[in-house]
Amino acid sequence: MTGFLLRWIAAFALLSATYNPTRWNYLRWxxxxxxxxxxxxxxxxxxxxxxxxxxxxATLRSIGVxxxxxxxxxxxxLLWVLYDFGLIRLDNPGANTWIALLALATVLGTGLSWSHVRRRLSGQADMDDVDE
Structure with a gap:
């Protein structure tokens, strides 16, 4: 779990360094x-x-499109469920941007961690294609 969390944090940092609703991001700079x-x-x-x-x-190789x-x-x-239960609101564009960054970081973090998850679940190691 720690490995996934670190990969997710790195993905979130990459995405939010590129763009976020504050003035501290690469695109605005x-x-x-x-x-x-x-x-x-x-x-x-x-x-x-x-x-x-x-x-x-890594994400495309491990889980594909x-x-x-x-x-x-x-x-x-999950966001829909949170919205239905009134735990999140979607009327704030800045908050929506952060939610999108969290969602994309989850996709990238899952993709980078999937080989480790699959190995734990199945006991089989993935091998890269040798002819590349």
């Missing part, structure tokens, strides 16, 4: 400082891109 810090903005953007490639490639859609559907159903 890049937009406001493009002319004065172009080299640093490009470097930071490339580092974020590497993080996305690692997460997306259908698995990603299924995890997102489960998170959406």
């Amino acid at each position: 890049a937009e406001s400082h493009w002319t004065s810090a172009m080299a640093l903005i490009v470097l930071a953007g490339l580092l974020l891109l590497v993080g996305y490639i690692i997460y997306l490639r 259908l698995g990603m859609a299924l995890v997102l559907a489960i998170v959406a159903a």
Whole structure:
């Protein structure tokens, strides 16, 4: 469980560093400082891109597009239940952005952790394709 939590936190950090409803995110920083810090903005953007490639490639390899859609559907159903019970409200755009970041981090964290979960459940280890 600790491994999943760390992967989820890293996914959430990657997503929220890229964009969040506060002024402290890559997109707003890049937009406001493009002319004065172009080299640093490009470097930071490339580092974020590497993080996305690692997460997306691992997620697509482990659970695929259908698995990603299924995890997102489960998170959406959970949000629906929380909304029906009055535990969350959806009238605040900033809060909705944070909810979307949590949902996407759950998809990416699940994708990166799925091989470990499958190995624990089935007792079988996954092997990467050798001919790549």
